[in-house]
Amino acid sequence: MNEWRLVWAGAGGTPAPHTTGVLANWRDLAERERELGIRAGQPILIDPRGRSDPRLSKIFRHRDFARKAQGTKETYAPDYRLFFTFLWQRGLGWDQAAADDLEDWEDWRLRGEGNPHPIGGVKWARELAALMLLYKIAVKLKYVSASPVVTRTVNTTDGAIEVAELAPKDVRSSNVKWLSPRGFRMWRDVGLGGLLPGGLEDARWPGRNDGRDVAFADFTYSSGLRRREVGTLLLPELPALESRRYYSGWMGKAVAKRAGRFYYVNHLALQQAELYRISTRDSAIRRARNRGLYDRIEGRLLLREITPSRNVYWSDVNGRTYTAHIDNLTVEHRMRMFVISESGLEPAMLWLTESGIPMAYRSWTKVFERASQRCARLGLKVYATPKMLRHSMALRVLVSLHHALDGRLGLTPTERKNYEETYGTVWTMVKDLLGHRSEITTREIYLEPVRGLQIESLLNDTDNPNNTDLFAELSRRTGLILDVA
The missing domain is CATH 1.10.150.130 (Tyrosine recombinase, N-terminal domain)
Structure with missing residues (x-):
């Protein structure tokens, strides 16, 4: 070699x-x-x-x-x-x-x-x-x-x-693509869900993991989390499903890009994750138990509790107990963690392979590639990557927040500018949703309470428009947003 x-x-x-x-x-x-x-x-x-x-x-x-x-x-x-x-x-x-x-x-x-x-x-x-x-x-x-x-x-x-000196001069976002909400739904339903472009079911679709894959895509598109962040979620980390439009959850530092932070996910995406948990995921777990797969996993860790203050308690196969803040749980920890449910031992990780073992977060790239290839074979000009869904969420929220501010406060563009100078721009809120680092200071600690109130208030605004026509016009004008008629 x-x-x-x-x-x-x-x-x-x-x-x-x-x-x-x-x-x-x-x-x-x-x-x-x-x-x-x-x-x-x-x-x-x-x-x-x-x-x-x-x-x-x-x-x-x-x-x-x-x-x-x-x-x-x-x-x-x-x-x-x-x-x-x-x-x-x-x-x-x-x-x-x-x-x-x-x-x-x-x-x-x-x-x-x-x-x-x-x-x-x-x-x-x-x-x-x-x-x-x-x-x-x-x-x-x-x-x-x-x-x-x-x-x-x-x-x-x-x-x-x-x-x-060798820094490139062509670093620009012209190669970045976004999906309109309509384009995302078409890609998801056809590429991951196995439907035909007209909305009918495809009799040839095997449909083994579509519940899992659709739930993952919806969660990513709704929350704007990174592939690693969504892909390493533990069941106990999911917000409790209630009658709300948006839920907040905490993303641990060890799997986030830079620092632990709150994220927001809508009701439909969280509901899809729950449906996956009680259906496709449960079936995979039963198959793994029948084969005795979990009993043979070496280095298995038993997750005992995650407290409201986000302290995690677990034990190893020898009964030794450990504790750490959830910010310190690495990908390796999460892959090895199990919980005891009413039916027996099961992985603590949300996303599992068909055989019932925790799914490596990098595997989602291939899942998305196969979905995009299926769309292409069926004549659709839409494709997606996990990062595209993250960027698409940012664009969708950016547009919606501008409209929400104008509609709720009755602002003219000039008045909105004065409002933003006082309370922070919608660009700042979107940047914080994505977990990007500020060019001046990180603000993760100092603006979190204010930012949370602003975001939850605006995202739960039932008067937010769908902006379908606006996205279609942006797609036509820029060529950077993938949309479908």
């Missing part, structure tokens, strides 16, 4: 007693990792000779990298693997990269002749940010004398910032 490899530490814990081969003598693997300070979910990069550089391990344990969201780490690590492979094929180690090497890498990634998968400016900006972070830490730790990422200082209204 002539490539670097990427593995993740701490995911599997101590090898099982029946393990054979190389791992048979490594039953204390988890303990060794802890002694070395290696954290669960930490990336480990292995060079083509099969060696792991301990300096890279220290970089990944450094606070500047460790405090990044797990999703960011999972995105950055493959970028390192690719760049290190490029350097290796030039006869260089990761610590020998120079500015010229990075320039050549940038040229290959964006414009390289023969490159089967050239990338755009948005992806290059992300890869550059990953490399800036790694080599910045390496310079701090004196592993390299200088970073290959050359930067310049730029003065902004928020102060001086360092900008990479």
Whole structure:
């Protein structure tokens, strides 16, 4: 092999007693990792000779990298693997990269002749940010004398910032697509629900997981949560289903992008999740129990309680008890957690595979791809990704909030501008719903009570229009919103 490899530490814990081969003598693997300070979910990069550089391990344990969201780490690590492979094929180690090497890498990634998968400016900006972070830490730790990422200082209204010389100039949102509410319903019903474009049932549709998939799409489109955030929800985290239009829930920090926050989901989406729980999900659990699948899962954790203050209590298979705030429950914790219901043991995770085990959140990308391919085969020009549903929610709420403010307060555009300057713009509310970081300060703590009152009040406004004609006009004019007639 002539490539670097990427593995993740701490995911599997101590090898099982029946393990054979190389791992048979490594039953204390988890303990060794802890002694070395290696954290669960930490990336480990292995060079083509099969060696792991301990300096890279220290970089990944450094606070500047460790405090990044797990999703960011999972995105950055493959970028390192690719760049290190490029350097290796030039006869260089990761610590020998120079500015010229990075320039050549940038040229290959964006414009390289023969490159089967050239990338755009948005992806290059992300890869550059990953490399800036790694080599910045390496310079701090004196592993390299200088970073290959050359930067310049730029003065902004928020102060001086360092900008990479190779930063792309074509980072724009023109490739981002949105779905109108009407376009989303068509994609969901045909792609995930198995209907024909005319609304009739398709006799050839297998229909095994449509209840789950439709519920996931509705929850994502309603809440605007990220794929990882929706995909790792625990049953006890769902708001109780009542007679309300919108419900608020808490998204834990360990699975959110940056910080724990409230999210909002409408009644129909929450109801779909409940219908999935008592139907498709319940059937998958019964099949798994009949096969004794849950009894064979190693490292199983038993979730005992989530208190109103969001403290979580659980125990392991040996009866040892643990507690932590829900903000600290990682994806790995959630995948291994079970609850005891009236019928017996079942996963605590909401979304399950057909075999009854917790579904990896990354698997939703393939589910969406298959749904979009089905729509294309049936002649529909609508498609979706989890991120598109998140963006579409933001657009829908943005339009609705503007109308709600104008209609409820009887404001003219000029009067609305004065109102927004006093109480915060609707753009700010949508940004906060999405969990984006402020350019000035994060506001997650300081504006949460006020923001919650504003959002709940406006989203529960029964006079909000559907804006169907407006979305159709925006779709026609911009070409960025996927709509259906």
